[in-house]
Structure formats: C-alpha cells, structure tokens
Amino acid sequence: xxxxxxxxxxxxxxxxxxxxxxxxxxxxxxxxxxxxxxxxxxxxxxxxxxxxxxxxxxxxxxxxxxxxxxxxxxxxxxxxxxxxxxxxxxxxxxxxxxxxxxxxxxxxxxxxxxxxxxxxxxxxxxxxxxxxxxxxxxxxxxxxxxxxxxxxxxxxxxxxxxxxxxxxxxxxxxxxxxxxxxxxxxxxxxxxxxxxxxxxxxxxxxxxxxxxxxxxxxxxxxxxxxxxxxxxxxxxxxxxxxxxxxxxxxxxxxxxxxxxxxxxxxxxxxxxxxxxxxxxxxxxxxxxxxxxxxxxxxxxxxxxxxxxxxxxxxxxxxxxxxxxxxxxxxxxxxxxxxxxxxxxxx
Numbered sequence: 001x002x003x004x005x006x007x008x009x010x011x012x013x014x015x016x017x018x019x020x021x022x023x024x025x026x027x028x029x030x031x032x033x034x035x036x037x038x039x040x041x042x043x044x045x046x047x048x049x050x051x052x053x054x055x056x057x058x059x060x061x062x063x064x065x066x067x068x069x070x071x072x073x074x075x076x077x078x079x080x081x082x083x084x085x086x087x088x089x090x091x092x093x094x095x096x097x098x099x100x101x102x103x104x105x106x107x108x109x110x111x112x113x114x115x116x117x118x119x120x121x122x123x124x125x126x127x128x129x130x131x132x133x134x135x136x137x138x139x140x141x142x143x144x145x146x147x148x149x150x151x152x153x154x155x156x157x158x159x160x161x162x163x164x165x166x167x168x169x170x171x172x173x174x175x176x177x178x179x180x181x182x183x184x185x186x187x188x189x190x191x192x193x194x195x196x197x198x199x200x201x202x203x204x205x206x207x208x209x210x211x212x213x214x215x216x217x218x219x220x221x222x223x224x225x226x227x228x229x230x231x232x233x234x235x236x237x238x239x240x241x242x243x244x245x246x247x248x249x250x251x252x253x254x255x256x257x258x259x260x261x262x263x264x265x266x267x268x269x270x271x272x273x274x275x276x277x278x279x280x281x282x283x284x285x286x287x288x289x290x291x292x293x294x295x296x297x298x299x300x301x302x303x304x305x306x307x308x309x310x311x312x313x314x315x316x317x318x319x320x321x322x323x324x325x326x327x328x329x330x331x332x333x334x335x336x337x338x339x340x341x342x343x344x345x346x
Contacts, residue, residue: 005032005040005068010061013040017059043067081128084118091125092136099298100324101143102126107325111332143298163252166259166277169285176247179208182343183246186289189220189255190296190306197307201314202228203296204248205288209338210326212292214318216311222254226261229272238267245273249286252277295321 005013009030016026027037044064045057081088094105102125109116129139176184183206190201200220204213213232217224233241242265250256256277265272278285299317300309322334329337 005036007065010044010064013037014059014061040064081118081120084116087116087118087120088134090114090116092134096137096141099143103327104325107327107331111325111336144294163257163277166252167275169249169276169278172247172249172276176207182206182208182341183244184208185245185248186286187248187250187256188286188289188293189253190293190300191220192306193303196305199306201296201306203289203293205292207288209343210288210292210329210334211338212318212321212334214296214314216306216309216314220255222256222258222261225255226258229262230266233266233272238265238272241272247274247276249276249278251283251286252280292321295324
C-alpha cells in the first residue's frame, strides 16, 4: 500500500468514482492507503454546475494534479542539515559562545579534525540563519550584521596639518604594501565610551601573518604609548624587538605624534623601529588594523568602559584572535600560519 499517488492513478480515481466505486474499494484496487486516498479526493474535489444551475462537487484528476505540482514546487529542497543535531549544536555554540563566523567555524572544524555526517558550506549556514532554522541563534548573533563598502586604494588625502614632520606612508617600501615580509605592523587604539573611563587598548596588527598584540593603557597620551612600547622592548630585548617590529604604520592621532619617542630604543642609540603615518581620513591604509579592531569589538562592544576591563580579559581576546581561522591564511590561524613559517610569536 503506497503513500503517494501518481498522475495515472488520479485519472483512475476519477473514473472509478464515476462508476460508483466506494473509497475503500478504490484504495484496494489501486493499492493506496485509505487515508491517502481520502485526502487526495478532498484535495482534488471542485464545485461544478449542472444544466439546471445546481451546484455539485466532483473529483477532477487534472485539478488534483495541478494542486500537487504547485505544492511540490513551493516546498523547496530538503534541508541539507537534516537530523544532524551534533552539527547544529556545534554551529550554535561556535557562533553564540565563541563568536565565530560561519566560515571560521567550518575552518576550525577542518583544522581540528572534527567531522560530521553532514557537509555544509558557509553560505548554506547563512541561508539557514536567514530562514530562522536554528533554535538558539539568529542573524543578530553574527559578528557583522551587514557588508561594509571597501574604499578604493587610490583614494588619497592631503598631508595632515597637525603632523607635517611625520614620515608619510608614501615613503614606505612596496614590499610592505605587498605583505612580503614579517615584522611590519599597524598600530591603533580602541577607546572607551565617551564620558566614561580614560583607559583604552593599544593594538598592534602584523600585516603578513595577522598576528595581534593588545595592551591596555591608562590613557591616550603620546607618552603613555611610548611607555607601552618601552615595556614591549624590555620584554623582547633590543635585538629581538628590532627584528619583530621592523616598521609600524599608524594614523595621525595625538597619541602617535611622538615619532621620536616611538622609534627611540631604551637600550641603544640605534632606532628600534621605523614609523610611517597614513594620510588623514584614510583608515583603509591600515586595513588589517580596522578588520581586527572589529573582531575586538565582538568582546568589547562600543560603549565599553575599559577602566573596568582587566589585563587578563585583554589577554584572552588577544589569544582568541591569534587562534582564529582565517580564509586569507588558507584556513589557518595566525599562530598556525606563523609556526609553519618558523616565525616565533612569543
């Protein structure tokens, strides 16, 4: 006894009903379950009018087939994730708790050797979020709500009026722009909400390997930034610092205007790094910084008072970023990528 009715069977049903066969007998003759037949007749019954203008109901095979085809065309494909509850739980956990994007969580599973009975691409996960498939997450849990327009590399602004002596990014070697070598960093600050604390984060982002260093500093004064870099030089040592921080590119914010203090080593007369300044209003010239700053905001959203944030919390976010899988690094995290290249990140 079948659960589905073919087009040929629909015309047989119409003929047998016209010959006054009972429904149980029709079901037996055609090998159809009675309930299936009953619903089919109900679905395919239409109202017609005889010559005396009397309305009567009759089953029509062509109408029943049309209704069937319309319903199947609207049904869409079966959800690929099916009953793979383990995969659904993994996706929900990685997006809601670990703050991963759909693409990153799939890369993480690949890197960690995690396998599921179902294989999805990240676009499918986005589609499932759009239709509200998941029980515990929605589009609101995604890191980014909408795509951002990229500025063209050709957009240039004039020289900064408050920093005419700074070394312009135009003097920076092309190999740095092409991300050919390790040791070229971008620097920025992530600040507290207005009218709250004075503390902020000093963030350094390495251009080639996307390594991130985050330091909590007490304010945005240029002397505070210099002292933070002095602490890093003490941590790495003079030679190692020069090798790790070959260049630093930053904007023209007041916290970065002490170029001599930033470049000056606390141990030798030899400069510890070379500082370059972007054009005004050209944040795209520090694209790595901007992208990673958005990752930081997943944990410390706008409105955060950094006076209330501990160094331990900052270190946790730094470690999370450096272990986050990146498509641009072939699916590897910054730590994994630099380890393959034999670059020490500690």
